[in-house]
Amino acid sequence: MTKVASSGTRADEVFKAVRADLLTARFRPGQWMKVSDLQKRFGVSISVVREALNRLTAEGLLQSSAQRGFRVPDLSLADLHDLTDARIKIEPLVLRESVESGSAEWEAEVVAAHHLLTRTPVPAPDGTLNPDWIRVHAAFHEALLAGCPNAHLRSVATSLRDKAEMYRMGAPLPVGSGDVAAEHRPLMDLALARRKDEAAALLVRHIEHARQAVVGRLATHGRD
Incomplete structure (x- = not known):
């Protein structure tokens, strides 16, 4: 489990780490992100993970669905x-x-x-x-x-x-x-x-x- 530095930087650290993973294809196109897995990996709350994933969605690196959560965009x-x-x-x-x-x-x-x-x-x-x-x-x-x-x-x-x-x-x-x-x-x-x-x-x-x-x-x- 990857520990995050402090409460003030938790969402930013998760954002940067997942962003790096996305840009190096560690997640497949179309793959759904498992919030619980990320929560365990970084040792943070679900709300912190969601904040980071929402930021990545705003940048266009993820897509979001109200019913299913966050996914990696397909390539076309x-x-x-x-x-x-x-x-x-x-x-x-x-x-x-x-x-x-x-x-x-x-x-x-x-x-x-x-x-x-x-x-x-x-x-x-x-x-x-x-x-x-x-x-x-x-x-x-x-x-x-x-x-x-x-x-x-x-x-x-x-x-x-x-x-x-x-x-x-x-x-x-x-x-x-x-x-x-x-x-x-x-x-x-x-x-x-x-x-x-x-x-x-x-x-x-x-x-x-x-x-x-x-x-x-x-x-x-x-x-x-």
């Missing part, structure tokens, strides 16, 4: 396309503002996040996608957008990326390793050079590439 091609189209509208806008407004500290954070990405292997020992890579990959993209002064835009962009990660991890076939850090270097270089339009255009291609990688796997396994 239609939803993937809608999600990707939304990302293409939002993320390049946020990146442009980040490149325009980012400080020297922002530049340092982008460089540090990319360095960590280069040091983190993509495949786990069992050949699946490494959960640590998922975390540092997300951190790199968050660092790129962190210079945007509009917190609401950053929040929307992050939420859309989180949902996209569920598709990356939930797709039936593992993602190939490749030199992923090198693929991200041009994004970093363009951002640091303050070439916002080129950086935004490259980000669109990056998002489209991710879409196509997942579409093939979903189509092969009949998810429409």
